[in-house]
Amino acid sequence: MTDMTKITSGSLIAAEKVEGTNVYNRQGEKLGTVDDIMIDKVSGKAIYAVMSFGGFLGMGEKIHPLPWSTLKYDERKGGYVVDLDKTMLEKAPTYDRADDFVWTPDYGRRVDQYYNVPTYWS
Amino acid sequence: MTDMTKITSGSLIAAEKVEGTNVYNRQGEKLGTVDDIMIDKVSGKAIYAVMSFGGFLGMGEKIHPLPWSTLKYDERKGGYVVDLDKTMLEKAPTYDRADDFVWTPDYGRRVDQYYNVPTYWS
Numbered sequence: 001m002t003d004m005t006k007i008t009s010g011s012l013i014a015a016e017k018v019e020g021t022n023v024y025n026r027q028g029e030k031l032g033t034v035d036d037i038m039i040d041k042v043s044g045k046a047i048y049a050v051m052s053f054g055g056f057l058g059m060g061e062k063i064h065p066l067p068w069s070t071l072k073y074d075e076r077k078g079g080y081v082v083d084l085d086k087t088m089l090e091k092a093p094t095y096d097r098a099d100d101f102v103w104t105p106d107y108g109r110r111v112d113q114y115y116n117v118p119t120y121w122s
Numbered sequence: 123m124t125d126m127t128k129i130t131s132g133s134l135i136a137a138e139k140v141e142g143t144n145v146y147n148r149q150g151e152k153l154g155t156v157d158d159i160m161i162d163k164v165s166g167k168a169i170y171a172v173m174s175f176g177g178f179l180g181m182g183e184k185i186h187p188l189p190w191s192t193l194k195y196d197e198r199k200g201g202y203v204v205d206l207d208k209t210m211l212e213k214a215p216t217y218d219r220a221d222d223f224v225w226t227p228d229y230g231r232r233v234d235q236y237y238n239v240p241t242y243w244s
Binding site for chain 1: 133135137138140158159161162163164165166167168169172190195230
C-alpha cells in the first residue's frame, strides 16, 4: 500500500488513489481500506467514504459507509484515521458488497445519525 | 456509457462512476470523458476533473484538468456539460497521460486563471 502514500501535491489527491488508502484507528491499527467515495454531483463534495474492513471483526464483505468528516488524513501514515472502536463499527449501518445497493435519504440520515454528524440529507 | 448514467441516488454518485462519465459541450456534442477527480484531502471537495478528450481535436493522450466548477451535471444527458469551445480547449493547460505529473501550486493557479475561476491555491 506504500503507493497510496504518494500524494500528487501538498493537498490534492486523485480519487483513484484514495481508493485503496488504508484506514487506521486512533491506536494506529489498520482497520481496512477505502473502497470508493460517494460525492455530491453538483458541489463535488465527498460525503461518504465507503470502507471495506476485510476480515477485520469477521465482517467479511460488509461495506461500511462513513461520513467523510469522520476521517482525518494523516500525512505521516499516508492514510486516514478514524476515532472509532470495534463495538461502534460492529453496530454501524452496513450493506453487502454484492448487493445492487441504492442510497436513499432515509439510509443516509441513519448513517449520519449513527456517527453523530450533521446530515447531508434535507 | 449508459451504465454511467445509473446514479446511486438523487444527488450522490460514486467516484468510480464519475470516472468514465461523458462530457459534452453546450451544443450537446461529446467532447470526452472524466478520467479521474482531484480532491482536497482534508475537505473532501473535488477541485478538478481530469478530462481525457481522446481523439477529439487530435489531442490524443493529452489530459485536460478542468476546475470542477466549470462542469454542470446534466441529469437528462447522464453526463457533464461544459461551456467551452474548441479554441479554448486547444490552448488550455494539459499534460501527458504517460508523464509522472506532479501538481504544483503554480500549475494549479495557471489552470484556475485560464478558466477564470477563483483559485483553489493560496
